[in-house]
Amino acid sequence: MTAKQDATLRRTVLEKMYLARAFEDCISALAAEQGRLPGMQILATGQEAAAAAALALGKDDVMVTNHRSHVHLLARGADPKTLLAEIMGKESGVNHGKSGTLHLIVPEVNALMTSTVVGASPLLALGAAFAQQYKETNALTMVFFGDGAAAEGSVHEAMNMAGVWKLPLLFVCENNCWAGAQSFKEHCSAGNIASRASSYGMPGELVNGNDPDDVLNTALELASMCRDGRGPALMELTTYRMHGHGEYDKQHYVDPAEIEFWAERDPIVMFSSRLEQEGVLGEGQAEAMRREAADKVAEALKFADESPYPAPEAALEHVWASPEHI
Amino acid sequence: MREVHTGVAIREALTLAMEMDDRVFLAGEGIGVSIHDNPLMPTYGLLETFGRRRVKDTPVSEAAIAGLAVGASTMGLLPVVEIMFFPFITLASDMLVNHAGKLRYLSGGKSSFPLTVRVKAGMFGAGCQHSHNLEAWLAHAPGLKLAFPSCPADAKGLLLSAIFDPDPVIIVEDMGLYWMQGPAPEGDVRVPLGKAAVKRPGADATVVGYGRAVLAALEAASELEAEGVSVEVIDLRSLVPLDRETILESLSRTGRLVTVHDATKFCGFGAELAAIAAEEGFASLKAPVVRVAGPDIPVPFSPPLQEFYMPNAQKIAAAVRSIL
Numbered sequence: 001m002t003a004k005q006d007a008t009l010r011r012t013v014l015e016k017m018y019l020a021r022a023f024e025d026c027i028s029a030l031a032a033e034q035g036r037l038p039g040m041q042i043l044a045t046g047q048e049a050a051a052a053a054a055l056a057l058g059k060d061d062v063m064v065t066n067h068r069s070h071v072h073l074l075a076r077g078a079d080p081k082t083l084l085a086e087i088m089g090k091e092s093g094v095n096h097g098k099s100g101t102l103h104l105i106v107p108e109v110n111a112l113m114t115s116t117v118v119g120a121s122p123l124l125a126l127g128a129a130f131a132q133q134y135k136e137t138n139a140l141t142m143v144f145f146g147d148g149a150a151a152e153g154s155v156h157e158a159m160n161m162a163g164v165w166k167l168p169l170l171f172v173c174e175n176n177c178w179a180g181a182q183s184f185k186e187h188c189s190a191g192n193i194a195s196r197a198s199s200y201g202m203p204g205e206l207v208n209g210n211d212p213d214d215v216l217n218t219a220l221e222l223a224s225m226c227r228d229g230r231g232p233a234l235m236e237l238t239t240y241r242m243h244g245h246g247e248y249d250k251q252h253y254v255d256p257a258e259i260e261f262w263a264e265r266d267p268i269v270m271f272s273s274r275l276e277q278e279g280v281l282g283e284g285q286a287e288a289m290r291r292e293a294a295d296k297v298a299e300a301l302k303f304a305d306e307s308p309y310p311a312p313e314a315a316l317e318h319v320w321a322s323p324e325h326i
Numbered sequence: 327m328r329e330v331h332t333g334v335a336i337r338e339a340l341t342l343a344m345e346m347d348d349r350v351f352l353a354g355e356g357i358g359v360s361i362h363d364n365p366l367m368p369t370y371g372l373l374e375t376f377g378r379r380r381v382k383d384t385p386v387s388e389a390a391i392a393g394l395a396v397g398a399s400t401m402g403l404l405p406v407v408e409i410m411f412f413p414f415i416t417l418a419s420d421m422l423v424n425h426a427g428k429l430r431y432l433s434g435g436k437s438s439f440p441l442t443v444r445v446k447a448g449m450f451g452a453g454c455q456h457s458h459n460l461e462a463w464l465a466h467a468p469g470l471k472l473a474f475p476s477c478p479a480d481a482k483g484l485l486l487s488a489i490f491d492p493d494p495v496i497i498v499e500d501m502g503l504y505w506m507q508g509p510a511p512e513g514d515v516r517v518p519l520g521k522a523a524v525k526r527p528g529a530d531a532t533v534v535g536y537g538r539a540v541l542a543a544l545e546a547a548s549e550l551e552a553e554g555v556s557v558e559v560i561d562l563r564s565l566v567p568l569d570r571e572t573i574l575e576s577l578s579r580t581g582r583l584v585t586v587h588d589a590t591k592f593c594g595f596g597a598e599l600a601a602i603a604a605e606e607g608f609a610s611l612k613a614p615v616v617r618v619a620g621p622d623i624p625v626p627f628s629p630p631l632q633e634f635y636m637p638n639a640q641k642i643a644a645a646v647r648s649i650l
């Protein structure tokens with residue numbers, strides 16, 4: 001099956017992209033209000049086509065993600081209510097206020113591990129993929145990491161070992177052109193990440209990361225290879241972080257023309273009009289999807305706002321499985 | 327004396343060292359071009375001043391940053407490298423613990439590793455993978471010196487000493503201090519490694535801490551003064567080497583010791599201080615040593631939970647009261 005043939009899946013991709021955009025627009029607006037949100041806010045605005053990769057997964061597949069995770073988690077089916085409550089540090093948050101935005105973990109949707117330690121997620125995914133192979137399941141693990149993360153030794157170790165053991169592990173590198181204030185050219189010695197795949201004996205695909213069809217088709221194809229026992233694969237999504245590193249980042253080091261260039265390639269604008277042109281979406285359907293996403297986020301915000309903070313002593317919970325040890 | 331922000335004082339040390347000695351270079355993630363366009367950040371503007379030869383923005387590669395420092399230092403350079411946040415020291419730890427701290431010894435004293443690692447630390451609402459003070463790990467590794475300043479003058483003076491020290495030195499910068507002002511001398515005024523400072527004299531109890539916790543201890547001391555309790559506050563400034571004399575001398579007068587740090591309690595640096603009091607100051611002790619520290623949990627994200635975690639003046643004052 002290719003995505004082109006599957007109209008339902010493509011509509012779901014767009015739906016999730018709208019949801020992620022609305023969710024992050026809400027966070028962005030809250031972050032602009034003094035004292036409204038604790039900590040830092042790291043958004044994936046502009047990178048929503050990555051939702052298509054997450055949607056290539058089946059229910060039993062595992063996802064591992066990083067500090068810029070909202071798109072991945074929402075696409076996977078995480079509840080925006082408990083995600084937003086977590087980001088606000090509320091008791092009802094998906095991780096009871098222990099995590100905040102940087103390491104949202106949603107086992108309910110098989111997003112079992114998240115790390116804000118750059119380059120750590122591929123190592124975690126290695127273990128998950130090993131377990132899948134060991135248990136002879138038909139499932140795979142998909143791991144998201146950034147272009148900057150690819151400079152960590154951990155990523156090389158994960159790729160090599162996964163290659164040697166032919167683990168069902170799909171590496172998804174979101175190359176958003178920047179790692180903090182360092183441009184891709186400055187921090188990477190090669191022209192792309194995907195070409196590294198051959199060094200580890202796996203297929204590597206360079207994908208237009210702002211085109212959900214490209215992302216979905218490649219992800220489906222590579223995922224089925226992983227499932228067939230042919231070992232790991234790597235896909236690199238070329239995309240752009242429209243809001244800078246975090247909401248506090250004024251991007252003083254970025255050429256405004258570069259931001260404009262990518263603004264004209266907004267994946268949501270492009271994909272919604274493509275689906276309309278192809279008749280996959282009828283008149284007014286895209287707009288209805290956008291409104292539905294906005295409603296879900298408004299509901300999430302109400303839920304998060306009305307939720308209480310955890311009691312201070314709750315800090316002591318969840319360190320151990322056996323609480324008597326603390 | 328003029329007042330400067332700690333971040334600026336650190337930059338003065340870096341600037342002076344680079345002006346004085348071409349062997350000094352800087353490397354780290356975003357130390358040249360940073361997402362923080364803020365003149366209070368220590369490395370702000372240094373790329374413009376010293377150029378790309380001496381101010382090196384690196385890829386996100388902590389092991390390589392630390393390895394760079396080890397290798398370049400034994401070649402005669404004086405590297406000053408930055409680890410962006412304390413928990414990421416774990417990624418650099420092989421180069422620091424197994425190499426920077428051991429290669430001189432392994433060489434029978436023939437090789438030297440005069441490197442400096444600046445580590446940014448603090449609890450700032452980012453959760454436990456950004457906030458985790460691991461100074462006790464580092465202090466436990468032979469061959470590494472370790473400093474943890476609490477004010478602009480020490481941040482500057484200790485860094486200058488570290489850069490020109492013949493051994494590897496790790497210096498922890500509490501980021502909250504960057505935005506705080508205090509007196510600091512101009513020019514090349516160094517603070518020796520291994521020398522504590524008595525921040526406030528007192529007679530009834532000794533509170534020993536380092537970094538941000540010293541400010542909380544001073545606040546607690548003022549609070550207790552109003553109750554007629556006289557507290558001596560010692561700022562260790564260096565953890566390795568450790569100024570035992572200053573601690574023991576103070577203890578011999580007050581007979582009571584409270585230790586304080588933001589790191590967790592179990593096997594924290596306070597345990598070493600308590601052991602020193604027990605081994606070497608036993609005769610002076612009038613009461614048990616009390617350790618004020620974070621509970622043995624990862625630093626939580628949610629504001630009330632982080633608040634619960636943090637040692638503060640009230641907790642320190644309560645600890646002192648408990649042994650009067």
Ligand SMILES: Cc1ncc(C[n+]2csc(CCOP(=O)(O)OP(=O)(O)O)c2C)c(N)n1
Binds near residue numbers: 119145146148388
């Ligand atoms: C080990 C480690 N080093 C440094 C950081 C600080 N940091 C957070 S995000 C980031 C940039 C990562 O870039 P990339 O992997 O491209 O992901 P992006 O932020 O662009 O999504 C850095 C350096 C970190 N979180 N972990």
Ligand SMILES: [Mg+2]
Binds near residue numbers: 147148178179
């Ligand atoms: Mg990036």
